[in-house]
Amino acid sequence: MTGPVADPVAVAGPDPDPDLERVAGLVRDVPDFPSPGILFRDITPVLADAEAFTAVTTELAALVGEADLVAGIEARGFLLGAAVAVVAGTGVIPIRKSGKLPRVAASRTYDLEYGTATLELPADTLRAGARVFLVDDVLATGGTAAASADLLREAGATVVGFGALLELTALNGRPRLGDVPVHALLTA
Numbered sequence: 001m002t003g004p005v006a007d008p009v010a011v012a013g014p015d016p017d018p019d020l021e022r023v024a025g026l027v028r029d030v031p032d033f034p035s036p037g038i039l040f041r042d043i044t045p046v047l048a049d050a051e052a053f054t055a056v057t058t059e060l061a062a063l064v065g066e067a068d069l070v071a072g073i074e075a076r077g078f079l080l081g082a083a084v085a086v087v088a089g090t091g092v093i094p095i096r097k098s099g100k101l102p103r104v105a106a107s108r109t110y111d112l113e114y115g116t117a118t119l120e121l122p123a124d125t126l127r128a129g130a131r132v133f134l135v136d137d138v139l140a141t142g143g144t145a146a147a148s149a150d151l152l153r154e155a156g157a158t159v160v161g162f163g164a165l166l167e168l169t170a171l172n173g174r175p176r177l178g179d180v181p182v183h184a185l186l187t188a
């Protein structure tokens, strides 16, 4: 978790999109969560709104392209990733926090603002050479997305893109993804 960033949530890109503008208005700012000084961007109201959830899912699914699998990052990335996979016509796999999976294909520990976190990939879900599109709710410093991409590559996959609902641009996470194309529907 990273912050505080008090910039308003807006639609990314130059073209006005009334559906996404409505989505932007549904993202809820929660100051001092999960710890003092953090401005948490809560996407729960977006997911709970049928039209907004459909708009977001449709937009992200259009970015999946030739990928044959979507990977969702724990935990809100599971909700978005699963919906995106159905619309895009792919399967979905979870990238999980440590200790949750019965069989692990690969594991990656990365630095957080304070301490470290570990992400794991389930065994027997990826064929070598699979093209994977990564999904999460928020791109902040990019550490989580970069660790997820590393995990997938370690397991023999190619990461063809990363899509988030919201990018916190001041935290400059994009370069952490290297040459993986990064897409965000909203910015703040």
Ligand code: AMP
Binding pocket: 001, 002, 003, 038, 039, 040, 041, 042, 073, 074, 075, 076, 136, 137, 138, 139, 140, 141, 142, 143, 144, 145, 173
């Ligand atoms: P990061 O690794 O810094 O890019 O953080 C990304 C992960 O942490 C995502 O899975 C987000 O769900 C979560 N996250 C980080 N900062 C925030 C924030 N300000 N509001 C909501 N979620 C956040």
